[in-house]
Amino acid sequence: MHNLTIAELVRGLQSKEFTSVELTQHFLDRIASLDPAYNAVITVTAEQALQAAAAADQRLAAGNAPDLCGVPILHKDIFCTEGVRTSCGSKMLDNFVPPYNATVVENFEQAGAVVLGKTNMDEFAMGSSNETSFYGPVKNPWATDSVPGGSSGGSAAAIAARLAPGATATDTGGSIRQPAALCGVSGIKPTYGRVSRWGMIAFASSLDQGGPMARTAEDCALLLNCMASYDDRDSTCIDREVPDYTANLNYSVKGLRIGVPKEYFSEGLHPGTEKAVRAALATLQEQGAELVEISLPNSALSVPAYYVIAPAEASANLSRFDGARYGYRCEDPKDLQDMYCRSRAEGFGEEVQRRILIGTYCLSAGYYDAYYGKAQQVRQLIQQDFVSAFENVDLIMGPTCPSPAFKFGAKGDDPVAMYLEDIYTIATNLAGLPGMSIPCGMVEDKPVGLQIIGNYFDEARILNAAHQFQQLSDWHTRAPEGIA
Amino acid sequence: MSIERSEIEKLATLSRIAINEETISEVSQRLGSVLELVDQLQAVNTDGVEAMSHPMQATQRLREDEVTELNRREALQAIAPETEDGLFLVPKVIE
Numbered sequence: 001m002h003n004l005t006i007a008e009l010v011r012g013l014q015s016k017e018f019t020s021v022e023l024t025q026h027f028l029d030r031i032a033s034l035d036p037a038y039n040a041v042i043t044v045t046a047e048q049a050l051q052a053a054a055a056a057d058q059r060l061a062a063g064n065a066p067d068l069c070g071v072p073i074l075h076k077d078i079f080c081t082e083g084v085r086t087s088c089g090s091k092m093l094d095n096f097v098p099p100y101n102a103t104v105v106e107n108f109e110q111a112g113a114v115v116l117g118k119t120n121m122d123e124f125a126m127g128s129s130n131e132t133s134f135y136g137p138v139k140n141p142w143a144t145d146s147v148p149g150g151s152s153g154g155s156a157a158a159i160a161a162r163l164a165p166g167a168t169a170t171d172t173g174g175s176i177r178q179p180a181a182l183c184g185v186s187g188i189k190p191t192y193g194r195v196s197r198w199g200m201i202a203f204a205s206s207l208d209q210g211g212p213m214a215r216t217a218e219d220c221a222l223l224l225n226c227m228a229s230y231d232d233r234d235s236t237c238i239d240r241e242v243p244d245y246t247a248n249l250n251y252s253v254k255g256l257r258i259g260v261p262k263e264y265f266s267e268g269l270h271p272g273t274e275k276a277v278r279a280a281l282a283t284l285q286e287q288g289a290e291l292v293e294i295s296l297p298n299s300a301l302s303v304p305a306y307y308v309i310a311p312a313e314a315s316a317n318l319s320r321f322d323g324a325r326y327g328y329r330c331e332d333p334k335d336l337q338d339m340y341c342r343s344r345a346e347g348f349g350e351e352v353q354r355r356i357l358i359g360t361y362c363l364s365a366g367y368y369d370a371y372y373g374k375a376q377q378v379r380q381l382i383q384q385d386f387v388s389a390f391e392n393v394d395l396i397m398g399p400t401c402p403s404p405a406f407k408f409g410a411k412g413d414d415p416v417a418m419y420l421e422d423i424y425t426i427a428t429n430l431a432g433l434p435g436m437s438i439p440c441g442m443v444e445d446k447p448v449g450l451q452i453i454g455n456y457f458d459e460a461r462i463l464n465a466a467h468q469f470q471q472l473s474d475w476h477t478r479a480p481e482g483i484a
Numbered sequence: 485m486s487i488e489r490s491e492i493e494k495l496a497t498l499s500r501i502a503i504n505e506e507t508i509s510e511v512s513q514r515l516g517s518v519l520e521l522v523d524q525l526q527a528v529n530t531d532g533v534e535a536m537s538h539p540m541q542a543t544q545r546l547r548e549d550e551v552t553e554l555n556r557r558e559a560l561q562a563i564a565p566e567t568e569d570g571l572f573l574v575p576k577v578i579e
Contacts, residue, residue: 095563096563097563098563099556099559099560099562099563100556191539192538192539192540193539193540193542206537206538232545232547235544235545236538236542238540238542300524301524301525301528303521304521304522304523304524304525305522305525307518307521307522308522308525315499319500322500323565324564324565324572324574325560325564325572326560326563326564326565329565329566333575334575335575335576335577336574336575336576336577337500338575339574339575340500341496341500341501341502342502344499344500344501344502345501345502345503348501353499353501354511354514354515354518356499356501357492357495357496357499357501357511357515358515358518358519360495360498360499361495361515361519362522364495364498370526371522371525373535374525374526374528374530375522375525376535376536376537377528377530377533377534377535377536378525378528378530378533379535379536380533380534380535380536381528381530381533383536383539413514414517415514415517415518416517416518416520416521419518419521431539432538432539432540433539456539456540
């Protein structure tokens with residue numbers, strides 16, 4: 001059952017080929033036996049899952065159950081789950097049991113989806129390798145000496161290892177697309193404002209966006225149908241009808257104009273990755289899509305702009321963790337300042353502290369205009385590049401990341417080397433555009449991701465092109481050794 | 485590029501993060517390498533470019549001035565490190 005897609009599971013559940021309880025138990029057993037090797041799941045909620053599965057079976061028996069009723073999923077441990085610890089990968093929230101559900105969690109609950117547990121992640125979503133998690137790194141199922149990517153590395157690895165057919169994730173600078181690429185799964189970051197951020201622990205509020213991961217584009221469409229909603233509790237959520245993302249999957253790509261940015265194929269791109277991506281583009285071209293070389297001239301500025309804006313917003317967002325109301329408090333604080341300073345020094349890991357310090361620097365008196373103000377202007381230039389490009393093309397495609405999964409410790413002591421991992425994904429967040437990664441090849445026995453970027457609210461077109469590619473390729477069906 | 489020790493101390497105070505004496509030079513060096521990266525922005529001509537804060541230029545919505553939050557004091561305080569009589573307890577602030 002673990003090799004079935006969500007679309008197949010929906011059909012199997014609705015036609016009573018198997019029950020949700022059977023399916024849920026099957027995945028719980030897999031997590032128990034396989035996950036010790038990957039560390040993809042922080043908290044397993046077996047009892048609640050089986051209860052939810054039994055309730056789903058009743059709804060299925062009664063008929064008219066929603067698509068996802070009875071389908072097991074995992075939530076990234078950044079989404080608040082009532083009564084279930086939500087750690088955000090941090091010691092700071094190791095003891096945090098939220099008294100409420102995130103909107104995304106509520107949406108899946110109403111649809112009758114079954115939550116198997118919470119996935120591991122880089123601490124507060126700050127990282128591209130999962131090495132910053134308080135719970136230890138997730139291992140890439142394709143090569144356990146290599147990183148799964150981050151920050152949603154737990155969600156991606158769990159899907160690759162068939163521990164769940166789908167999972168939620170979040171993307172601030174590439175945190176859905178990069179781990180999806182490195183673990184050989186599909187994942188989409190929707191347009192900023194498409195998915196509610198309420199109850200999703202904030203990192204950089206003007207960039208954060210939740211989205212689904214699964215093995216196929218069709219499954220991502222099914223999950224996004226449930227995940228996307230307008231929510232007036234998120235003041236930046238856009239009030240716009242959610243289409244049925246599965247409706248256009250079968251459209252032909254004939255006549256589709258695909259922009260190929262020359263800046264995404266420059267120095268630093270692994271030749272094997274380039275070859276796989278070019279081959280994928282050629283496959284779409286053979287089906288009648290048209291490749292158009294384009295330029296996004298300000299691409300190189302996206303990493304520096306991001307590393308001002310994201311830490312600045314993080315330093316403000318993470319000021320709420322003060323040891324007073326919830327989360328970690330140090331032992332025997334001698335006064336209030338000592339409680340704040342030691343709780344935060346002991347509760348946050350190194351990378352989180354570094355970003356808070358950088359953000360504080362960029363926002364401090366005398367530096368604000370030179371850093372944050374300047375970065376927001378550069379962000380406008382980066383967005384303009386995309387606006388101009390989309391006047392002539394329907395989608396933009398290129399690599400998701402410069403090379404396949406690297407080994408643990410490979411980016412070592414230099415934070416900047418790690419930051420460059422997101423060089424092709426960050427611009428999309430800065431512009432607020434939707435982007436997706438799907439598997440398109442293998443290099444050194446590790447997966448390669450094809451990135452597909454769309455215009456605002458054009459998720460359906462991205463998913464359509466991704467689905468069409470998956471009709472012509474089998475990369476998304478491959479499993480790591482020992483998994484199938 | 486590295487940052488002065490006094491600057492790191494000031495940032496640590498502003499951020500309410502205690503920093504060990506022994507790690508200051510390492511922190512300074514690593515922050516320096518990030519600042520070197522972001523300093524690339526200074527070379528960009530942004531004259532007349534408006535700063536962007538929301539991709540769709542959305543503005544904050546206004547709502548009716550009605551109470552929408554439920555009183556969930558007990559649930560919210562159940563997860564606090566220390567409370568008393570419905571209040572959050574912290575170390576003594578005024579001697």
